[in-house]
Amino acid sequence: MEGNVREIVNGAQLKGFNGKKVSITGFVMEKSSNGMSFDLRASDNQIVKINLKRPLDKPLEGYVEVHGTSAGKEVIADDFVIFTNDKFDAKGHNALCQFLTATSTKQGTILDEPYRTPLGILKVIVTVTSGLLIGAAISKSIANFLEENDLFVPSDDDDDDD
Template identity: 55%
Template sequence: MFEENLREIVNGAMLPQYNGKKVSITGLVTKVNPNGITFDMRSSDDKIVKVNLRKPHSNILEGHVEVHGTAVSGTTVICDDLTEFSPESSAEFDATSHNTMCQLLQSVPNLWKTAA
């Protein structure tokens, strides 16, 4: 039922472990291609991640974003859904704490598995 929305919350260093899998990654937009289809962001662990959108983004893309999509080629995510932070939320985003959360989530095997 909800399987199509299941994804791992990761940082940039974790992306290669999830090649071909659904992920959620948050970062600061650093470079936007003029074609509006690709952009680079700096993840919470200070890695550069390339994001490929399925269709051009029509608005100015800046600040922090959360990308839901499929990890490919180690440092790239094919974006299914993009959430843009407000300027205020972007200014207050704590990348260090977010990175710690990513590491904690990955340290517990089968974190979301429930007994049947």
């Protein structure tokens, strides 16, 4: 199964996956006369040249999903799937491609690992603990102020438990 893993990309992301297995979906635009290549309008409206390893032996039109190896702005196709439904959501597929490669730039290069705060959990514990202690101290001083000024005095008469 490892050998069949491929990235789902759009036309703009192809360069960043140069030499890697990719899957790109789009609309067939123009076929070469010898049947060894065709132009594909990817879901982001980029034109991508698809080079085939063997000539086309069946009619090719509409939307197709091409599986192959990225070669810059071209794909060397191993296989392709022809969609029978004309209602392909190119905009939604383009959003999917961007979502799946959210860790890369628009050119397809992988972003650096996000900055990690050293001792992050320790800082959270110190912050929460100090916040609780400061809050308790403030509450205690307000309760003392209210009691000293007779604004709130707890009475023992309210205890009806006895």
